[in-house]
Amino acid sequence: MAGVQVSNVSRSFGAHKALDDVSIDFADGGFYALLGPSGSGKTTLLRQIAGFDFPDSGRIAIGGESVERVPVEKRRIGMVFQNYALFPNMSVADNVAFGLSVRGEAKAVIAAEVQAALDLVQLGKLGGRRPHQLSGGQRQRVALARAIVTKPRVLLLDEPLGALDKALRVDMQIELKRIQREIGITTIFVTHDQEEALTMSDRIGILRDGRLVQEGPPEEIYDRPKSEFAATFLGDANIFRGDSTGNGIRLADGTAIAAGAGATLAAGAKASCAVRPERIRIATDAGVSNATDTNVLKGQVSKRIFAGNNSTYFVDRAGQTLKVIVQNTGIERLSEGQDVVLRWSPESTVLIAAS
Amino acid sequence: MATTRVLEWLGRLYIWLLLAFLYLPIIIMALMSFNVSPFYQLPFEWTTEWYASLWQNDQLIAATWNSVEIAVITTIVCTVLGSAASLALYRYEFRGKKFLQALLFPPIAIPWLITGTAMLIFFFGVGIGRGLHAILLGHVALALPYVIVVVSARLQTFAPELEEAARSLGANQWQVTWRVTLPWIMPGVIAGGLFAFAVSFDQFVVSYFLATPGQTTLPVEIYAAIRKGFTPEINAVSTIIIVVSMALMLLTARFFKFGGEK
Numbered sequence: 001m002a003g004v005q006v007s008n009v010s011r012s013f014g015a016h017k018a019l020d021d022v023s024i025d026f027a028d029g030g031f032y033a034l035l036g037p038s039g040s041g042k043t044t045l046l047r048q049i050a051g052f053d054f055p056d057s058g059r060i061a062i063g064g065e066s067v068e069r070v071p072v073e074k075r076r077i078g079m080v081f082q083n084y085a086l087f088p089n090m091s092v093a094d095n096v097a098f099g100l101s102v103r104g105e106a107k108a109v110i111a112a113e114v115q116a117a118l119d120l121v122q123l124g125k126l127g128g129r130r131p132h133q134l135s136g137g138q139r140q141r142v143a144l145a146r147a148i149v150t151k152p153r154v155l156l157l158d159e160p161l162g163a164l165d166k167a168l169r170v171d172m173q174i175e176l177k178r179i180q181r182e183i184g185i186t187t188i189f190v191t192h193d194q195e196e197a198l199t200m201s202d203r204i205g206i207l208r209d210g211r212l213v214q215e216g217p218p219e220e221i222y223d224r225p226k227s228e229f230a231a232t233f234l235g236d237a238n239i240f241r242g243d244s245t246g247n248g249i250r251l252a253d254g255t256a257i258a259a260g261a262g263a264t265l266a267a268g269a270k271a272s273c274a275v276r277p278e279r280i281r282i283a284t285d286a287g288v289s290n291a292t293d294t295n296v297l298k299g300q301v302s303k304r305i306f307a308g309n310n311s312t313y314f315v316d317r318a319g320q321t322l323k324v325i326v327q328n329t330g331i332e333r334l335s336e337g338q339d340v341v342l343r344w345s346p347e348s349t350v351l352i353a354a355s
Numbered sequence: 356m357a358t359t360r361v362l363e364w365l366g367r368l369y370i371w372l373l374l375a376f377l378y379l380p381i382i383i384m385a386l387m388s389f390n391v392s393p394f395y396q397l398p399f400e401w402t403t404e405w406y407a408s409l410w411q412n413d414q415l416i417a418a419t420w421n422s423v424e425i426a427v428i429t430t431i432v433c434t435v436l437g438s439a440a441s442l443a444l445y446r447y448e449f450r451g452k453k454f455l456q457a458l459l460f461p462p463i464a465i466p467w468l469i470t471g472t473a474m475l476i477f478f479f480g481v482g483i484g485r486g487l488h489a490i491l492l493g494h495v496a497l498a499l500p501y502v503i504v505v506v507s508a509r510l511q512t513f514a515p516e517l518e519e520a521a522r523s524l525g526a527n528q529w530q531v532t533w534r535v536t537l538p539w540i541m542p543g544v545i546a547g548g549l550f551a552f553a554v555s556f557d558q559f560v561v562s563y564f565l566a567t568p569g570q571t572t573l574p575v576e577i578y579a580a581i582r583k584g585f586t587p588e589i590n591a592v593s594t595i596i597i598v599v600s601m602a603l604m605l606l607t608a609r610f611f612k613f614g615g616e617k
Binding site for chain 2: 050052071072073074076077078079081082083085086087088089098099102103146147150
C-alpha cells in the first residue's frame with residue numbers, strides 16, 4: 001500500500017492538451033474520486049497513474065518511488081475497467097488467478113489467494129463459472145477480485161459502475177467502499193457521476209479541460225466551491241452575477257446579496273455568488289422572517305416539480321430563473337404563478353471570483 | 356396465394372437443382388470407384404479392386420504424399436507467419452501499414468495461371484529453379500494472404516482492454532499474447548490454417564508450372580494420368596481426397612461458427 005503523488009503532469013495528443021499541469025496528492029489508504037465531464041482528462045490522468053501512457057512532463061510517484069517511465073506491468077497496480085475486461089476464455093477462478101500465475105506463484109498459494117479474494121467479494125462459490133454466465137454485478141465483483149488479489153499498491157477504477165443499473169450501482173457503491181476499507185488500499189476512482197463521487201470518496205478532484213479545478217473533501221467542495229463550474233458540476237447551484245461589495249455582490253438592479261463564505265475580493269471586481277437550492281426558504285408573504293436569513297428576493301413561481309419527498313420550485317426573478325428545493329414536510333404547496341419571497345442566510349452564500 | 360406457392364415451389368426446385376449439379380457428379384464418381392466396369396457400364400457391380408490397384412500405383416501414392424507433405428508444411432508455416440503478421444498489423448502503427456494491408460488482396464485476386472507463370476520465370480531467374488521446394492515456396496506465398504485476412508478479421512472482434520487488463524496484472528508481452536490474445540483468435544488461426552491447407556492441397560496451376568517430371572503433386576499427377584488414359588484408380592484416389600477435403604471443410608465451418616460466438 002502506498003500513496004500516489006502526481007506533480008505537474010502534462011500530456012498532449014497532437015494539439016489537444018489532455019492534461020495541463022495537474023498536481024494531486026493521493027493519500028495512502030484514501031478513497032479518491034476524479035470527477036469531471038467527458039473529455040476533462042480524468043481517464044487520461046488515470047492512465048498515466050496506471051502506466052498505460054506516459055506524461056510529456058511532470059512526475060508520478062507511487063509510495064515515494066518515481067514511476068512516470070515505468071510500464072504498467074511493472075507498476076504493481078490493480079485496475080478495474082469500465083467494461084470489466086474479464087478474459088472470456090478463462091473461468092472466474094482463472095481470471096482471478098491470472099495476476100498471481102504470471103508472477104509464477106505456486107499452485108497451492110494461488111488457489112488459496114484466489115479463494116480468499118472471491119470470498120471477499122462474496123463470489124466464493126462461482127469460481128468454476130465462465131464470465132458470460134455471470135450478471136453485470138457479479139462480473140464487476142470478479143474484476144475487483146482480480147485487481148486486488150495481487151496485493152497492488154494502488155487500486156484504479158475507471159468508471160467501474162457505469163454499466164450497472166441504478167439499484168445495483170448503489171449496492172456496489174456500498175460493497176466497493178466496504179472492501180476498500182477492509183483492505184485499506186489507496187483507491188483512485190474515475191467517475192462522471194457526482195452523486196457517486198460525493199457518497200463514496202474521502203476526497204474529490206474536479207477536472208475540466210485537462211486542469212484540476214478544485215480538490216478537497218466532498219463537504220468542502222460542496223459548501224465552498226471556488227468556481228462557478230465546481231458549484232454547478234458538483235451539485236446544483238443558483239448563480240448570481242454582479243459587482244463585488246467586499247462581503248457580497250450587488251446585482252445589476254442594485255439588489256445586494258450578502259455572502260458569508262468564499263473568496264476575499266476587492267469591492268468593484270466582477271464576482272458571482274452561489275447558493276444551493278435546498279438552502280433557500282420559500283414563502284408567500286414578506287412578513288415572517290428569520291433573523292439570520294438576511295438575503296431576501298421576491299419572485300414568481302413559474303414551475304413546480306413534485307418528487308414525493310421534495311418539490312422543486314422554479315422561481316422567476318428579474319429575468320433569472322432560480323431553483324429552490326423544499327422538503328415536503330407538510331401538505332401545503334405553492335402553485336405556479338404565485339408570488340413568493342425567497343430567503344437565505346449569508347452563510348449559505350459563497351462568493352466566487354468571476355472566471 | 357397461388358403466386359406465393361409457385362414461387363415457393365420454384366425456390367425448392369432451385370435448391371435441389373443446385374445441390375444436384377454440385378454433388379451428383381461427385382457421387383457418381385465415388386460410386387464408379389466401386390464399380391467393376393472401368394468404362395462406367397451398368398449394372399453396378401461392387402468391387403474394391405481399384406482401391407487395391409491404387410495401392411500398387413507407386414507414382415500416384417508418391418504424388419499423394421508429396422501433396423500432403425507440402426500442404427502440411429504450408430499450413431504450419433502460413434499459420435505461424437500469418438498470425439504473427441496479423442498481430443503486428445493489429446498492434447502497431449507504422450509507416451506504410453495501409454499500403455501493406457492493401458497488398459494482401461491482389462495475390463488472392465490475381466489468376467493462379469499468371470502467378471504461376473510469374474513464379475516460374477522468377478524462380479528460374481534467381482536460381483531457385485523447379486521442384487518440390489519451389490512448389491512449397493509458391494504455396495506458402497499463395498496461402499499466406501488468406502491466413503492474414505482470416506486472422507485479422509477475428510482480431511477485429513478482440514477487445515483491446517483485455518490486453519491492458521493482462522498487462523495491469525503484471526503480464527509481459529509474451530504472456531499477454533499466449534494467454535489472452537492467442538486463445539481469443541484461435542478459431543481464426545485454425546480456420547486460416549484450413550484455408551492454407553486447402554489452397555495448397557487443391558493447387559494445380561502453380562504446382563504444374565513448378566513441378567519437375569519425376570517429382571510432382573497429386574493434382575498434377577492426376578492430370579498427367581488422365582492425359583495418358585483414364586483409369587478408375589483416378590476415381591478411387593479422387594474419392595479418398597473428397598472425403599478428406601469434406602471433413603476438413605466441415606471442420607472449417609464448425610470453427611467459423613465458433614468464431615461467431617461471443
